[in-house]
Amino acid sequence: MNGSGSTTRSKTSARGALTTLVTWILVLIFFFPVFWMVLNGFKPESLASSVNPTFIFKPVTEGYQLAMDRGMAGYLQNSLTAAVIATIISVVLAIPAAYALSIRRVKNVENSLSFFISTRFMPLAAIVLPLFMIFKTVGLLDNIYMLAIVYGAMNLPVTVWMMRSFFLEVPYEIIEAARVDGAGMFREIVRIVLPLVLPGVAAAALISFIFAWNEYFLALLLTSSAARTTPPFLGSFVDGRGQFLAVLSAAATIAALPVIIAGWAAQKQLVRGLSMGAIK
């Protein structure tokens, strides 16, 4: 780059400002559907479903009221039950497994790891029919605990891989010192390793919660009424008649909010969970 220093600097700073502007415009366009959803949820139905969009209006909670009138609280309750139990199952089973695959030694670590990863890649379509038939035969279809158990299995491989990546970061000297002190294995895990990897456990739990909360396919097929969760409830709007954008937007906002907040809180760990611990 030629020219005097000051013009170069003003040129680059102008270019920087322009890039920032473009960045913000693109980000806002990208975010717009979410913004629009939240906005529509606070509109009266006539405004939400009008041909010309309204940006300034007096917010009402009519949409939220209507969503609750459709029994949304019950579906949210089911979603919460399924997601929490699934998270507990996958975390409790993943801690010892990840511990064995990182700090302890198992023969053929690679085989165990690829077992977990291939299970993660197993399409749900490949397992849903037998689960449906078995649950139907033993009368456990439309049972929220069964759905939670299946979600636990669905999330377990991710949780194992993710936690393992955190366990591998525990300095080996600390574990060695504990062993020389004669700490038993259980104490070694609970007293020494777990406190060190607690942020990792929390992140894995959050990822597990997000996947279970958002899951639609299995929820649609394995539940019908008593155990129905939020995603299939939302899906039922497709068959709606008349105007329903305000109530739909309100319901979608409520349904999305817990995970959005959880995801924002866990932003730093999100990429690690999504990449199964491969990227830090």
Add this chain to the structure above:
Amino acid sequence: MTTTTTTQPSELEDVRASTATDKRRVQRTELWRNRGLLLPAVIFLILLTQIPFLTTIGFSLTKWNLLYPNDRAFAGFDNYTSALTSGDLWPSIRATVLITAFSVTLAVLFGLLFAVLLDRPFRGRALARTLMITPFLIMPAAASLIWKYSMFDTNIGMLNWVFRTLHLPVVAWSTEHPMATVVIVLTWQFTPFMMLILLAGLQGQDKGILEAAQVDGAGTWRTFTWITLPHLRMYIEIGVLLGSVIILQVFDPIAILTKGTGGTKTLAYLLYERAFIGLDVGQAAAYGVVTVVLTIIVATIALKSVFKVFMAGGSR
């Protein structure tokens, strides 16, 4: 557990001091104990995923329609041959592969763009990143519905409002361009996913090399294509692998946006239709098996290189 294990350092490389038999015994108890740690997770997964999958294979070799529960018999490969001859399977494989390929490619490109833009420091960067990851967090069923009604709708959709304002013809997205409709929503959802992975890649770049390149007079573009892109290769591969495997199973946007019309009937949706509307368990199971085969093909193509990365990042 013997006393030996607790009083002696149990690390395998440290047992040189003990006798050979002791060493072997320590090793064996160690290994069994460690296997015990692994076992609950493995058994749980075998019960809930591996065994059901084998059962699905069994179902797929059976003539079994829930409308005729008594007419159940071994059918060999009949369900597979009828899947091929009925003309459902190939369009479905096509839909699955095309939707996955388009969505993953677009998501990687947009993800790369946003990753580069959000990697440079500017005011409010943290907020911009937070807003950007939201489409991935939002419940997929909710995302599809919001797009269907508040974006794509011919009357009240924002896209058509923009088109009308610009005096362009109104588009009935989900019937005129069903494939594009599904791909747009999936791209929107997965761009943040790719962005996060690529952003991690950009942050792991050696800043010194970048500065050196600038000093040597390599322009921004050349620095990007010669240094940054090769560095990002591994991250792009991981993103493509994980994104493909997830989108190959895609169901939510199909069920909500197009109901499988217009060449968007993915394998997951086809299975759903066959099993839960057609009640043909045997036929549906065959589609389930085909889904796995397709996933394996796609994953092995991508996995070979990626698995090395996973392992390299994970051995002590």
